[in-house]
Amino acid sequence: MRIGLLTGGGDCPGLNAAIRGVVKHALGEYGHSVIGFRNGWKGVAQGDVQPLGRSDIRNVLPVGGTLLGTARFHPHSEDGGMDAVLTTLEAERIDALVCIGGDGTVHAASKVAEAGVPMIAIPKTIDNDVEGTDLSIGFHTAVNIATDAIDRLHTTAESHNRVMVVEVMGRHAGWIAVNAGIAGGAEVVLAPERPFDIDKVVRFLRHRHRAHASFSIVVVAEGAVPAEGSAMDFTQRLGRFGEIVAGSVGEAVAAEIAERTGFDTRLTVLGHVQRGGTPTPTDRILGSRFGVAAVDAAASGRTSVMTAVRGDEVHLVPFDEVAGKVKHVPEELLRVADTLA
Amino acid sequence: MRIGLLTGGGDCPGLNAAIRGVVKHALGEYGHSVIGFRNGWKGVAQGDVQPLGRSDIRNVLPVGGTLLGTARFHPHSEDGGMDAVLTTLEAERIDALVCIGGDGTVHAASKVAEAGVPMIAIPKTIDNDVEGTDLSIGFHTAVNIATDAIDRLHTTAESHNRVMVVEVMGRHAGWIAVNAGIAGGAEVVLAPERPFDIDKVVRFLRHRHRAHASFSIVVVAEGAVPAEGSAMDFTQRLGRFGEIVAGSVGEAVAAEIAERTGFDTRLTVLGHVQRGGTPTPTDRILGSRFGVAAVDAAASGRTSVMTAVRGDEVHLVPFDEVAGKVKHVPEELLRVADTLA
Amino acid sequence: MRIGLLTGGGDCPGLNAAIRGVVKHALGEYGHSVIGFRNGWKGVAQGDVQPLGRSDIRNVLPVGGTLLGTARFHPHSEDGGMDAVLTTLEAERIDALVCIGGDGTVHAASKVAEAGVPMIAIPKTIDNDVEGTDLSIGFHTAVNIATDAIDRLHTTAESHNRVMVVEVMGRHAGWIAVNAGIAGGAEVVLAPERPFDIDKVVRFLRHRHRAHASFSIVVVAEGAVPAEGSAMDFTQRLGRFGEIVAGSVGEAVAAEIAERTGFDTRLTVLGHVQRGGTPTPTDRILGSRFGVAAVDAAASGRTSVMTAVRGDEVHLVPFDEVAGKVKHVPEELLRVADTLA
Amino acid sequence: MRIGLLTGGGDCPGLNAAIRGVVKHALGEYGHSVIGFRNGWKGVAQGDVQPLGRSDIRNVLPVGGTLLGTARFHPHSEDGGMDAVLTTLEAERIDALVCIGGDGTVHAASKVAEAGVPMIAIPKTIDNDVEGTDLSIGFHTAVNIATDAIDRLHTTAESHNRVMVVEVMGRHAGWIAVNAGIAGGAEVVLAPERPFDIDKVVRFLRHRHRAHASFSIVVVAEGAVPAEGSAMDFTQRLGRFGEIVAGSVGEAVAAEIAERTGFDTRLTVLGHVQRGGTPTPTDRILGSRFGVAAVDAAASGRTSVMTAVRGDEVHLVPFDEVAGKVKHVPEELLRVADTLA
Structure with a gap:
């Protein structure tokens, strides 16, 4: 199996942990290959590939940013963007595409999924406003x-x-x-x-x-x-x-x-x-768990889903439950902020 | 209302955040008083009290340890321990007692509750093995x-x-x-x-x-x-x-x-x-939320409960659902540790 | 002997270490008293005193800022400022005045010294531009x-x-x-x-x-x-x-x-x-050494001097060697910045 | 000019900053080449070379340890060790050899220098007991x-x-x-x-x-x-x-x-x-300055010297002033430790 991988939107600490999780688990547990795309969806559109092996992810756990680079680029809103993406994915014989990103990236993922590509999303955003998961990478x-x-x-x-x-x-x-x-x-x-x-x-x-x-x-x-x-x-x-x-x-x-x-x-x-900068242990663990879960999802054919953490457990949530929603701070937490002022 | 407060068992970072949360919320929201006991259950048994006002909790949020001191002492296993505790609580006219501690402290709390004292527990243990809550204070x-x-x-x-x-x-x-x-x-x-x-x-x-x-x-x-x-x-x-x-x-x-x-x-x-040492933001927030929740519980008469966090939400869990149980690391997390080795 | 103590100018991490050094050494080694003034020279002018004992300096080593408070106030440029300062110092029977501050504070110190007050300065400035010392408190x-x-x-x-x-x-x-x-x-x-x-x-x-x-x-x-x-x-x-x-x-x-x-x-x-925020170990050590050296200077009657560190050693430097001068970054260091770009 | 480079003895944070300083300055300022030896003197004896270019030192500034590896190996006390070292240095046409290390490494350097090799040493030891310099890499x-x-x-x-x-x-x-x-x-x-x-x-x-x-x-x-x-x-x-x-x-x-x-x-x-772990800014700066100074020394033919920092300035100190000596904590600092207890 050939798994594609990209990071999109603004960068944040913990992305490399997720990339490492995908690569280590895909190679070690399943013998799958991982094909990285540079600079988010732009790299998919342009066919800017970087095959990822064990040596590429050495020592990246404590390093912030993303070794794949990132860019703000939405294939569905660029002229010919969607076609270019599909052409690359076919040329690279990608069986499933894992994208690590925020709102915008997940939205793009759902559009690409509609075109028939098996997609799995991993949520990241320091704003932590992605619906369906307690935490997104980078927030902590x-x-x-x-x-x-x-x-x-x-x-x-x-x-x-x-x-x-x-x-x-x-x-x-x-x-x-x-x-x-x-x-x-x-x-x-x-x-x-x-x-x-x-x-x-x-x-x-x-x-x-x-x-x-x-x-x-x-x-x-x-x-x-x-x-x-x-x-x-x-x-x-x-x-x-x-x-x-x-x-x-x-x-x-x-x-x-x-x-x-x-x-x-x-x-x-x-x-x-x-x-x-260096991600906290929480963001490294979150990225690692999400990376492993995304590969398991790809291997078992569960697609059009986003990895999520709820309490102690990792889940897969369908795109349509999360797309276009904003997760707000609960009332209880706002009240704690007020009462302890 | 007079709320008693103690910290028991081994110390850890985040206890002071919980103490501060109890004091600020009790005084500010309800106008209740908070009576601290020094060195855990031992201080209750010995009547070693320290009334807690706003000035006592100034600048304690980033400070590790516990300003109340702590000790390993279990009233129910000491000769005359339980009587001494009840005597002090009556003398101090304590309407509800909040204890911050691990297994042992929660166990002691359930024994004291059986003797008729309105008890609320806040879980802390760096081992994170208290059942019923995703996180205990100090673990993070x-x-x-x-x-x-x-x-x-x-x-x-x-x-x-x-x-x-x-x-x-x-x-x-x-x-x-x-x-x-x-x-x-x-x-x-x-x-x-x-x-x-x-x-x-x-x-x-x-x-x-x-x-x-x-x-x-x-x-x-x-x-x-x-x-x-x-x-x-x-x-x-x-x-x-x-x-x-x-x-x-x-x-x-x-x-x-x-x-x-x-x-x-x-x-x-x-x-x-x-x-x-200095607690992480996560432990400060956890302590703060638990402190507020414990005071709310006391004010509304919900007792024999432990504060708990599950996902994004704070809950109250009855003592008998958590006492004597050990929360183990889930299989999924053990597997992530193995697969990323 | 009664030693006066103030912190002037902008605050920075390490001031409390210096205050602690002055108090511990004055009390422990010599049996002297230490009289703090609140909010810099303003507090001297206004007679805003705070006697300092062991309990006042407990646990302050890792705490940023200054427990004495500070303000930007120069007695020699305020109407009646100098008289007010001298009046307070006499009323409080101050035998020597230790001031912790930057350029402005040292300049004020030299003016007050000219009026006959035994003065010792401890340099602090995050800009590190005080002449005569390798390091000033806060820079590190x-x-x-x-x-x-x-x-x-x-x-x-x-x-x-x-x-x-x-x-x-x-x-x-x-x-x-x-x-x-x-x-x-x-x-x-x-x-x-x-x-x-x-x-x-x-x-x-x-x-x-x-x-x-x-x-x-x-x-x-x-x-x-x-x-x-x-x-x-x-x-x-x-x-x-x-x-x-x-x-x-x-x-x-x-x-x-x-x-x-x-x-x-x-x-x-x-x-x-x-x-x-928390001072680095270097700033805590620097503050501690300067505090001890300032008390030794006061005790031995060496006044109109600033404490200084050069290499491994602490020195006392006369005011007139440092006042009004700016210490610039040496050429070698600028060159390292360039060559490694 | 071909500059050899090795790190010897125990590792510590800041070694990579020194390696980076040597490589960037040698290549950028002089157009010299830098030939690294792996695992200290052992790598010199065994001819284990690693030419160092700009890409080798990318992003190493905040990384602890040494990218060249290190080992405890003294050529002069191994049978045939000195001959092996000299053979390698000749084979690699090394014009000057920079070694980063502690006591043992500097001692070895002086022995190799006696055999006619132009040597420059950079001091590192977390114990900070190398004579002739206020600071050695790693101590801070x-x-x-x-x-x-x-x-x-x-x-x-x-x-x-x-x-x-x-x-x-x-x-x-x-x-x-x-x-x-x-x-x-x-x-x-x-x-x-x-x-x-x-x-x-x-x-x-x-x-x-x-x-x-x-x-x-x-x-x-x-x-x-x-x-x-x-x-x-x-x-x-x-x-x-x-x-x-x-x-x-x-x-x-x-x-x-x-x-x-x-x-x-x-x-x-x-x-x-x-x-x-990550070196403090002080150790990164120290390593950078020492690396630059060592290359300048090599370029100007000043050899059998160790780089040193005294106060604000970087110096070169002859081997015979530092070899075999232990720098002890000065009395004043011991006294500060006592008086503030």
Whole structure:
């Protein structure tokens, strides 16, 4: 059997563990071959192949990123993209294609599956918003990095009596913000799940600093949005910046707090450090388990499925149960973030 | 309402997060009081109380250990222990008692509950073998520490062409060994779940080193046992050491490998470093959620229960579903450890 | 003897180690008392005192920030500031005053010393630009944090074929940029010591990406400046942003590279995380040694001196040898950064 | 010019940074070739060569160990060893040989230099006892690892009221013990520089626990020795263990303390984790600078020298100033360890 393999979308720590899992298990347990494609779906379209053997995956477990490279490219939305993909897969005699990616990649996978290709997806996204699985690859490491940053900001906030605003990733869901906020002991956590009222945030901080505290940590997900009816000024601040610098929401929040409270307020935008570097053990284990499960699925003919973890167990979930859905932070966790503020 | 709180059994990272969660939520959400007892059940028996307010839990989130202290003491097996406990709880007018601990503490809790005390338990054990919950406090940090050690041993093993044996904690279950083994890319993982055959381990290593490798990592849980019928010499080696030094199983395994293969073989016994230091974000979040859930349970009169996490959700599990049971590593995870070796 | 103690200027990791060193050594070796002042020179001026005993310094060694608090306040430039300081010192019967701080604090110390107060300074600055000492407290931790960030950006840059620009602290000297740049394997390091030519940077990156590479890391010190005669556009970009967001130089550099090369370019501004969190062992040891040396100096009447480390040894350096000077990165180190690019 | 390169003796983090420094600088600055020898002097004797180009050193900066492998082999003490070395060097037309190693390697280098080979040495040893340089490669990372372990033991010692004995590396000098002891806030540090009196240690701990403390950390260098006239029992305990398990001194110290004080006492032997894993930025920078300096020395014909760092500067030191000498911990640092206990 010839198993194709690609990584698509934004990179994150743990991808190499999944690649290693696929290769070791396919070769060792089944004697199958693994054909990698470079730079995501683009490499499939262009026939950019890299056969993967044991020596290619030596020492990659603790290394972030993806040894296959990645790119944002969707075959079904490019002219001739789908044909090019199918041509390559036939030319390379691929019996099943494993793609490691987020929303977009899984969506592309379901389109390619509709064209008759046996597909298995492995979920990765530091935002952790893929439906059907407790965890996606990369999320856990991102929470660790964000918590480490909050820990560091904590001591300097306290020494200087400052409000520290820290913007973390999370476009459609606030998993990183809420988890790192709880772990780092943040006073305020703004997540996409709950449009925020800047007036309320300001009132809370004023009250806190009047009562007993001299500093505060405010964690803002990049996808946090002001509630309707919030102060106009604030809404206008948003979107002032271009593509190269992240931080527009965080910057607006920090500016409002500074202006309205008079507190010494500073912004930190964590940005790309959240998606790089050595994966945590959890992400390495998750990638390894998903890689093994994907090969087992391919070998047993279970396709159009995504690997998933629920509690202690690994499952296979049909594409149509997960495609196009966003997994949001549960109410209980949001409440813990609030109550421990 | 007056909520009592204690930490029992061996300490681990994340206990302070749970204490903080109990205190912040009890005071902030309900206006309840929290009365801590020092050094576990011993402090209850001796009336060693420490009322807990907001200032006691400042900055404890990233700190390992337990600010309440702990001790191994079981009221039901001490002469007059149970009476002393009940006397103190009455004197302190405790309406519900939250105990954070492992097997032993939960067992003691069920005994005290039988005597009519409203009890809620929060599970902690770096061994992760408490039934009914995916995770217990402390386990996640221990896996991180063990993986970090394996990463370090990896580079030195490779540079020197050595077999590195590393003994990790796990008396009745191999959660740390299996997880750290997968995360660290170990070649052999010996866990209590599967009695091992030292002959087979030696054959595997000889074959591996003959084929292509020049080094190997062998992870041994402290509770790993040789299969019946294993070589006598080996069994005799076990138990040679006293109480102060850990390492008997690992030492026996390392000695056998060294003697029979002639490979340059070294042993590292991780020991107590696995239960100390800054908790990972996961353990801080787990402790925080459990602390909040325990207070909610106390407030709503749900007692004789243990907090538990399953997948994304926090649950309450009755004592009689968990007491006296050991949660073992699932077959799928053991298989991932084997197949990726 | 009554020793006064304050921390001034920006906070950083390792200050608590120095405070602990002063207190433990003064109390233990000499039986002296230590009187802390809260929030730097401001606290001296306002008589905001906090006597320091053994219990105040328990467990502070691994904690970032300063337990005394800090503020940017210079007694000699405030109306009546100097008188207020002298009044407090007399009222508190301070025999010698130890101040832990950077340039500004040392300058203030020399002014106060001129007014007859026995002063000893301990240098701290993450920028490491204090003359007369190999290391100042806080620098070493900052380099570790910046290197960790570059390591993380490295894997994501490589996976996505990107240019990653990372702005680090360093207003007048490029110690962090050069050290973290070498440690992280950066391709370009821009430091205040050498005004940079953006054309040359762009040419270098184009050549590198044409020749063999698909990604690059560019480290920019916040105090890096374009050489005279650089492209006007570039110079105009500078200073566009206000006080709340750092990143003006880095942003300008990233924008120029993106525009002129067409490479996918991203900016990360590390900001305040560089001055917080657990100090490295090196900063803890440095703080401890400086604290002990400062007390010895006070006890033996050696004043108007700054503690310093040179190679393996701790020295005392007169204020007038260090005041108003900036220590720059040596040529050899700049050359290593270049040659290993 | 053809530069030979080898790594000898025990491995440690930072060796790859030095190899990378040699290769990048030799190729980039001078156009020289670099010929690696595998497994130290053994590879030279056996003609086991590996030419080193840019692709060999990609991404090695954060990786521990040595990509060239290492072995303990001294050409001058093996029969025909010296002839074999000279034959290989001639056959490979090596113009200068750079060896990265500790005492033994530098000693071998001086012997080979006497036979007419242009030699340059780069010092590495986690023990940091090479004379003539403030730092040797690997030491700094080892101190970080040991301090991290002490931090972890600290919280568990405190929670359980225990004495924690931790044995660290350091055969002839106590650099790791003293530095990690200060950084970790240890109560007792036993180093080879000062033979210890176990009676005094026991008295100190008894006094401390009687006065105010409930726990203690005792750091023991593996080369610490009891003072003459110490209790016989103790001396007899030493040397009970074989080669596979480290820990004899630590074990003896822990057993004595347990027996004589009755305190709950535990031993941790850090062992091989101290010499593996990702190097700290300091070790990466040190390796990089030494690699560049060694190539410059070779290019300018300065041979029979060792690279060294003193304060901020890199120097070249003649072999005869360093060979056969042990650099001990200075008195001032020992005193800081004592006074802050």
